[in-house]
Amino acid sequence: MSDILISDDILMRQFCVGDSKAFHILYARHEKPLYRYLRRVLGTGLVAQVDEVFQDAWMRLVDARESWQPRDGVAFKTWLYTLAHHRAVDVLRKSGREFSVDEGWLDDENETLWQLWPASIADQPEQQAFWRKAGQQLLHCLDGLPAPQRAAFLLHHEDGLSLNEMTQVLSAEFETVKSRLRYALSKLRLCMGAHLQPIFETDNTV
Amino acid sequence: MSMQDQHLQQALKNAPDREMLPNDATRAAVLTYANQAVKNREKTWLNRISNLLREWLGVSWHIAGVGSAVATVLVVVVFWHEIPKDKMREVGILSEEVEISATDSVIEQAPVAASAEKSLNTASSDAIASAQELSEKIVESKTDIDVPPSKEKSASLASPANRETLANVNQSSQKNSGLAEAFPQVAAPVVIELEMSVAVSPVPASIAKDKAMVAEASVGAANSAEDSFATTKGELVKELQAESGASLSARKENKIAKNSAAKADVLDASVPKVATKPHEHQVLLAWIEYEGGKVVANQDIQAGNLRLLTIEILSVDLDGLNCPQLKGQVTAMDALTGYRIESAGSCDVTDSLRKEVEVYNQTMRDWHSNHLR
Numbered sequence: 001m002s003d004i005l006i007s008d009d010i011l012m013r014q015f016c017v018g019d020s021k022a023f024h025i026l027y028a029r030h031e032k033p034l035y036r037y038l039r040r041v042l043g044t045g046l047v048a049q050v051d052e053v054f055q056d057a058w059m060r061l062v063d064a065r066e067s068w069q070p071r072d073g074v075a076f077k078t079w080l081y082t083l084a085h086h087r088a089v090d091v092l093r094k095s096g097r098e099f100s101v102d103e104g105w106l107d108d109e110n111e112t113l114w115q116l117w118p119a120s121i122a123d124q125p126e127q128q129a130f131w132r133k134a135g136q137q138l139l140h141c142l143d144g145l146p147a148p149q150r151a152a153f154l155l156h157h158e159d160g161l162s163l164n165e166m167t168q169v170l171s172a173e174f175e176t177v178k179s180r181l182r183y184a185l186s187k188l189r190l191c192m193g194a195h196l197q198p199i200f201e202t203d204n205t206v
Numbered sequence: 207m208s209m210q211d212q213h214l215q216q217a218l219k220n221a222p223d224r225e226m227l228p229n230d231a232t233r234a235a236v237l238t239y240a241n242q243a244v245k246n247r248e249k250t251w252l253n254r255i256s257n258l259l260r261e262w263l264g265v266s267w268h269i270a271g272v273g274s275a276v277a278t279v280l281v282v283v284v285f286w287h288e289i290p291k292d293k294m295r296e297v298g299i300l301s302e303e304v305e306i307s308a309t310d311s312v313i314e315q316a317p318v319a320a321s322a323e324k325s326l327n328t329a330s331s332d333a334i335a336s337a338q339e340l341s342e343k344i345v346e347s348k349t350d351i352d353v354p355p356s357k358e359k360s361a362s363l364a365s366p367a368n369r370e371t372l373a374n375v376n377q378s379s380q381k382n383s384g385l386a387e388a389f390p391q392v393a394a395p396v397v398i399e400l401e402m403s404v405a406v407s408p409v410p411a412s413i414a415k416d417k418a419m420v421a422e423a424s425v426g427a428a429n430s431a432e433d434s435f436a437t438t439k440g441e442l443v444k445e446l447q448a449e450s451g452a453s454l455s456a457r458k459e460n461k462i463a464k465n466s467a468a469k470a471d472v473l474d475a476s477v478p479k480v481a482t483k484p485h486e487h488q489v490l491l492a493w494i495e496y497e498g499g500k501v502v503a504n505q506d507i508q509a510g511n512l513r514l515l516t517i518e519i520l521s522v523d524l525d526g527l528n529c530p531q532l533k534g535q536v537t538a539m540d541a542l543t544g545y546r547i548e549s550a551g552s553c554d555v556t557d558s559l560r561k562e563v564e565v566y567n568q569t570m571r572d573w574h575s576n577h578l579r
Contacts, residue, residue: 006488014489015240018247021493023240027233028496035228051232058236062243128220135221138214157215178209185211192217 008076016065027058030077033159034084040158041088041151043143049091057084081159082169085151092147134192141191148172149184156181487550491517491559499565507573512545514567517560520551543574 008029014022034057039050060083068079142150148170155161155169166177227233494502506513538547552559 006492011489011492014486015244018244019486019489020241020244022489023244024237025489025492025496027236027240031233032225032227036223036226039223039226051228054228055232055235059239062236062240065243131216131220132222134217135219135224138217139221139223153214156209157211158218163209181209185209185214188214189211192214 012065012068012076016068023062026076030080034080037081037154037159038084038088040139040142040154041085041147042091043147043150044139045143046091046095049095053084053087053091057087060087075165077159078161078165078168081155081161082171085169086171088151089147138188138192141188144191145184145187149180149187152177152180153184153188487548488552490515491550491552491563494562494566495556495559499562499567500569503566503569503573507570512543512570512574514540514543514545514547514570515563516547516549517555517563518549518551519555520553543571545570545574 006025008026011022011026015026035050035054038053038057039047042050042053057080061080064083068076142153145153151170152166155166156163161169163174163177163181166172166181167174170177170180172180490502497505539545540547550563
């Protein structure tokens with residue numbers, strides 16, 4: 001559904017004045033991306049709790065609708081993801097899984113290798129199977145990331161939030177968000193690079 | 207280092223969890239919770255009213271609740287039964303008035319000729335009297351001019367410009383004397399009026415200085431006086447008849463116009479108005495696209511909201527981000543079904559949306575043909 005037809009903010013305003021249809025439309029728009037985000041942030045270890053966190057996030061949104069003010073410059077999507085992210089962090093903390101900022105490492109060699117990976121491959125239909133496998137590998141790599149870095153990567157790459165919006169969702173400073181994203185990218189490139197090495201070789205021989 | 211990585215994005219797009227959804231129970235729980243929250247919001251208002259009643263009257267919650275319910279029912283009953291009746295009664299009264307006024311005007315038109323004759327005679331006798339009075343005044347003012355100026359007023363009247371003007375007027379009145387003799391009753395007031403306007407009324411200094419202008423004005427006035435003399439008694443009678451007829455017909459037209467305007471207002475009031483909640487129609491279109499035209503139409507039919515929809519294409523604002531709200535949604539009535547036609551604006555009218563809106567309208571029409579024959 002096109003966002004131009006009616007924006008999230010207007011739908012939320014309608015819901016605030018008692019139009020439940022507006023909520024249904026909002027839910028339909030964000031159901032899949034939000035669910036995916038939570039599933040990935042919580043990781044395979046907490047996959048059983050994804051539905052609960054997802055449901056709780058929406059219910060919190062319904063309860064807090066009176067306090068929602070679009071004039072503050074916070075878009076509906078940012079607000080929704082903030083609620084969901086905070087709930088996910090609570091679950092991660094309770095579960096005893098790590099939620100520390102791992103400053104990690106940077107490997108220049110892997111960085112260079114990653115840059116050589118042919119981008120044009122994305123346009124070739126015969127490579128669909130390869131990308132599906134790559135996607136699976138990426139999920140595995142994401143699981144290995146610390147949760148804050150994982151969240152930063154997903155919000156930026158999957159949900160299209162800007163760095164400024166991410167500072168609100170993650171309740172962190174701009175520079176912190178930026179560094180989390182950088183570390184996440186480095187680790188993921190390394191993880192994916194090792195997995196995709198055979199593809200590089202095939203591509204080079206062709 | 208770039209913050210966006212297209213390779214990782216591509217991998218994410220193809221990840222196997224791409225199409226995963228929460229289970230149906232989760233979805234149902236969320237949507238039910240939202241619906242319940244909306245209903246609770248409505249209930250909260252009733253609770254607030256009953257709480258207020260309890261505070262004011264010092265009665266128990268149950269009595270306050272029952273009291274507010276009774277009050278609500280009373281208000282609903284009054285509005286439900288009284289207003290439409292009154293409006294219909296108003297329409298009836300208005301139509302009766304139109305009929306009565308039409309017959310009145312026919313009756314009124316009969317003595318028009320007689321009254322016209324009468325008014326002409328009255329006008330003529332009045333004219334003779336006023337002519338005598340005014341000619342006396344003119345003689346007086348002329349005498350004032352001849353007398354050496356002793357006051358400021360007489361000085362202004364005795365100015366060369368005024369003298370010339372008066373001379374012109376006298377000439378023209380002499381010229382017209384033949385006609386005046388032929389029709390003394392009619393001609394007299396005109397000449398006298400003309401003379402009076404020059405001789406009696408104070409002339410502003412600026413106009414008095416401009417001799418040519420004043421002379422021209424007096425000649426023009428004299429000419430118009432000549433034209434007036436050409437009017438015969440018969441013509442005057444005709445004019446008066448026409449005037450009285452015109453005034454009657456104008457009155458009648460006014461009355462009919464007033465009545466039809468009032469009638470239109472009442473009929474407008476009887477046509478169900480489009481709800482003016484902001485963005486309601488944009489939500490409706492999004493809802494139709496989301497649920498499908500048939501489902502939404504059936505929901506509206508169940509809710510007693512019978513209507514047809516048209517889509518109006520709107521332009522996105524300069525930022526390219528927001529679609530403006532449709533202003534002044536046109537309400538019309540469908541000739542076939544009698545349902546109101548509501549105009550819903552959208553900036554993004556896709557073929558599928560058009561199709562769904564058509565399905566919506568068709569469902570409404572089908573319901574009409576199946577149930578109201």
